[in-house]
Amino acid sequence: MDKLLQEIRSCTICAEFLPEGPNPIVAGTEQSSLLIIGQAPGRRVHESGIPWNDPSGDQLRDWLDMDKRTFYDANQVALMPMGFCYPGTGKSGDLPPRPECAPNWHLKLLEALKGVKLTLLVGQYAQKYYLQNRFKTNLTETVRSYLDFTPKFLPLPHPSPRNRIWMKRNEWFGKEVLPYLKEKVKQL
Numbered sequence: 001m002d003k004l005l006q007e008i009r010s011c012t013i014c015a016e017f018l019p020e021g022p023n024p025i026v027a028g029t030e031q032s033s034l035l036i037i038g039q040a041p042g043r044r045v046h047e048s049g050i051p052w053n054d055p056s057g058d059q060l061r062d063w064l065d066m067d068k069r070t071f072y073d074a075n076q077v078a079l080m081p082m083g084f085c086y087p088g089t090g091k092s093g094d095l096p097p098r099p100e101c102a103p104n105w106h107l108k109l110l111e112a113l114k115g116v117k118l119t120l121l122v123g124q125y126a127q128k129y130y131l132q133n134r135f136k137t138n139l140t141e142t143v144r145s146y147l148d149f150t151p152k153f154l155p156l157p158h159p160s161p162r163n164r165i166w167m168k169r170n171e172w173f174g175k176e177v178l179p180y181l182k183e184k185v186k187q188l
Contacts, residue, residue, distance in 0.1 A: 001030050001112045008084060008105055014098045019088040024101075025051050028078025028113055033188045035078045035119040036060070037126040039158060040097035046086035051079040059159035060122070065182045076188075078113050080106065082125045093162065097125055118151065118184055123158040131155070140170060146177055154181060 008024050015022045025041045036052075044054040052060055052071070061071050071077055083097025084105070110116075121127045124139045130153060136142040142155045149155060157163055157173070167173060 001028070004108055004112055008109075011084065011101075011105070013104060014085070014100045017087075017098060018085050020046055020086050022085050023049060024084035025049065026080055026084055026109070027051055027072070027074045028080065028109070029074045029115075030112060031075045031115045032078035032113055033076060033115050033117045034185060035080060035113060035116045036122060037119060037130070038079070038081045038122040039125050040081050040083035040094065041086045042094055043086055043089070051081075056158065056160045059161070063156070063159060063178055063181060064185050066185065078109075078116065080109055082129060102129055117188055119153050120181075121149075121153050121155045123156075127155045140166070143173065143177065144170075146180070150184075154184065156181070 005026060005028075008026050011024050012022050020043070023041075023046050025045055028035070038052070041051065042054055042056070045051060050072075051057070061068065064071070066077075081097060081101070083099075083101045085098065085101075087095040087098055089095065119130070121130055124135075124142075127139065127142050128135050131142065131149065134149070136145055139155075139157060143157055146154055156177070157166055
């Protein structure tokens with residue numbers, strides 16, 4: 001596992017497309033029981049090198065009812081984005097994750113993460129990639145159908161502050177999905 005993480009952190013496969021250069025962000029051990037697959041690191045995470053070290057991470061930890069110490073304990077939580085490096089900024093926020101990472105690294109990581117019991121698919125990029133034809137019409141319908149994907153996967157919206165409007169429109173998420181999520185995480 002250490003060798004694999006070192007290889008990933010040294011990856012430059014898409015360097016020419018990264019405005020800030022490569023800085024692959026990933027964490028986990030063979031013992032990790034929870035795997036969180038997000039989109040791609042934002043600028044703050046790129047600069048700090050710490051996954052989910054931004055307001056989205058604060059919101060995600062709140063959803064999980066998890067403190068930072070536990071969240072960053074790689075023996076408990078593995079963090080694997082769809083794109084390991086910050087992709088840059090587009091017209092309406094960060095660009096999508098680079099498409100090279102998942103096909104090149106995810107399977108190898110999943111094979112090494114032997115202890116994973118639950119995988120959180122955070123955002124539509126992770127959901128479309130892992131659920132494939134089981135992905136519903138859109139992210140909202142996929143998250144609303146969360147029980148269809150358990151016990152292996154649990155789809156979540158991205159916890160970005162930009163999604164506050166989504167949260168207000170979809171109050172069922174806070175009433176149904178978050179209590180379920182917190183209970184599952186507590187069991188792990």
